[in-house]
Amino acid sequence: xxxxxxxxxxxxxxxxxxxxxxxxxxxxxxxxxxxxxxxxxxxxxxxxxxxxxxxxxxxxxxxxxxxxxxxxxxxxxxxxxxxxxxxxxxxxxxxxxxxxxxxxxxxxxxxxxxxxxxxxxxxxxxxxxxxxxxxxxxxxxxxxxxxxxxxxxxxxxxxxxxxxxxxxxxxxxxxxxxxxxxxxxxxxxxxxxxxxxxxxxxxxxxxxxxxxxxxxxxxxxxxxx
Numbered sequence: 567x568x569x570x571x572x573x574x575x576x577x578x579x580x581x582x583x584x585x586x587x588x589x590x591x592x593x594x595x596x597x598x599x600x601x602x603x604x605x606x607x608x609x610x611x612x613x614x615x616x617x618x619x620x621x622x623x624x625x626x627x628x629x630x631x632x633x634x635x636x637x638x639x640x641x642x643x644x645x646x647x648x649x650x651x652x653x654x655x656x657x658x659x660x661x662x663x664x665x666x667x668x669x670x671x672x673x674x675x676x677x678x679x680x681x682x683x684x685x686x687x688x689x690x691x692x693x694x695x696x697x698x699x700x701x702x703x704x705x706x707x708x709x710x711x712x713x714x715x716x717x718x719x720x721x722x723x724x725x726x727x728x729x730x731x732x733x734x735x736x737x738x739x740x741x742x743x744x745x746x747x748x749x750x751x752x753x754x755x756x757x758x759x760x761x762x763x764x765x766x767x768x769x770x771x772x773x774x775x776x777x778x779x780x781x782x783x784x785x786x787x788x789x790x791x
Contacts, residue, residue: 593671619725674708
């Protein structure tokens, strides 16, 4: 059980850290960019929310399988397939959890508004300084929300994990797939314990998000006064 908990936390932690980095430039562009492609890219980013997880998992299984063009390119480096491996599961997690990181960051960058950035520009701040010293600190609540949502969603995902990673002990077995295995084996008491654990975790996540939302409103009200 400890191994399953550790693997789940490891997958969710790596996914959260990588997505906070990778989603930052994407979310900034979605919030502040002028390109007419923003609507299309926004729809692509949000696709995992509405796409059945088994469909997404099926295409990821093909893309990371041994016959895919990507894997053929990686074969000279000794990588034959990433399907049913922890590394493949991380790649899949980055895709299916992307909207849960990108959307809060995009909203946070939108909430920053033009005024602070224009004020910094009049003081001679470069675009890079305006982002690091003005936009990023003001968007911090969005980063906290993105981290909480991404971690929680990665912990709870089942369909993509099962399709792409299967249920290999020590490699791809996480909490959601372990519950499925326990139910299949009629081990109801253990399935109950793990399910209760995820229920409490999900409730704590919602409480944290509501508290964060309340604090953000107070800060915004203070800034406007």
